[in-house]
Amino acid sequence: MTDSIWRRDEIESPCIKVCVIHPEARLCTGCLRSIDEITTWSRMSAEERRAIMTALPTRAGLLRQRRGGRAGRLERG
Numbered sequence: 001m002t003d004s005i006w007r008r009d010e011i012e013s014p015c016i017k018v019c020v021i022h023p024e025a026r027l028c029t030g031c032l033r034s035i036d037e038i039t040t041w042s043r044m045s046a047e048e049r050r051a052i053m054t055a056l057p058t059r060a061g062l063l064r065q066r067r068g069g070r071a072g073r074l075e076r077g
Helices: 036-044 045-058 069-076
Strands: none
Touching: none
């Protein structure tokens, strides 16, 4: 049996197994996808996946700003 039987011409998932949702940006800090994108990934068309993959690099800046730890939470609270 060869592996070619199991290969699929789909866009791979950007998941890097660092699954933590940023509390303000609501994006995974590992792959930068939203919860909805993560849960529907396997049912998306190749075009939908490609569009998300193209957008992911632009999302990185949304997570770079420090939240301020405990002091930041106290200020917001």
